[in-house]
Amino acid sequence: LVTNFLQAVYEIVELIPTGRVTTYGAIAHCLGSKQGARMVGWALSQLHYPTPYPAHRVVNRHGILTGKKHFQTGPSMEALLLAEGILIKNDQIENFEALFWDPNQEIIPALLAL
DNA sequence: GACATGACGGCAG
DNA sequence: CCTGCCGCCATGT
Numbered sequence: 001l002v003t004n005f006l007q008a009v010y011e012i013v014e015l016i017p018t019g020r021v022t023t024y025g026a027i028a029h030c031l032g033s034k035q036g037a038r039m040v041g042w043a044l045s046q047l048h049y050p051t052p053y054p055a056h057r058v059v060n061r062h063g064i065l066t067g068k069k070h071f072q073t074g075p076s077m078e079a080l081l082l083a084e085g086i087l088i089k090n091d092q093i094e095n096f097e098a099l100f101w102d103p104n105q106e107i108i109p110a111l112l113a114l
Numbered sequence: 115g116a117c118a119t120g121a122c123g124g125c126a127g
Numbered sequence: 128c129c130t131g132c133c134g135c136c137a138t139g140t
Binding site: 033035036037038039042 | 134137
Binding site: 023024025028034035036037038039040041042043044045055058059060061065066067068069070 | 120121122123124
């Protein structure tokens with residue numbers, strides 16, 4: 001069922017720590033659909049903005065804010081990230097590799113932290 | 115059903 | 128580093 005997929009995406013997004021970011025592909029890989037990155041983006045586009053989910057912490061594989069257009073009805077993606085200490089330059093996250101949070105590597109400690 | 119369009123990613127070249 | 132091209136899958140014409 002699609003709604004289960006949506007829910008799974010949203011639950012992972014909720015686990016992204018403040019001040020860290022992840023990618024569509026990483027979330028898709030974590031869900032077992034290694035080639036479903038587009039559906040992760042689609043899932044986030046189904047949210048009603050502004051949203052309680054930290055959807056602004058999800059970017060593409062290059063750390064580019066490709067989803068900024070969907071934040072028109074609330075605080076901008078840049079503002080939300082900047083508020084967490086993440087710097088943006090030309091729609092790209094600075095120091096992206098260091099801020100990258102991989103669900104596959106860090107989901108266990110994230111769950112234990114609950 | 116055919117086609118176009120995405121918050122994508124991998125792989126040439 | 129950048130540029131296409133292709134595979135992917137849900138949605139809208």
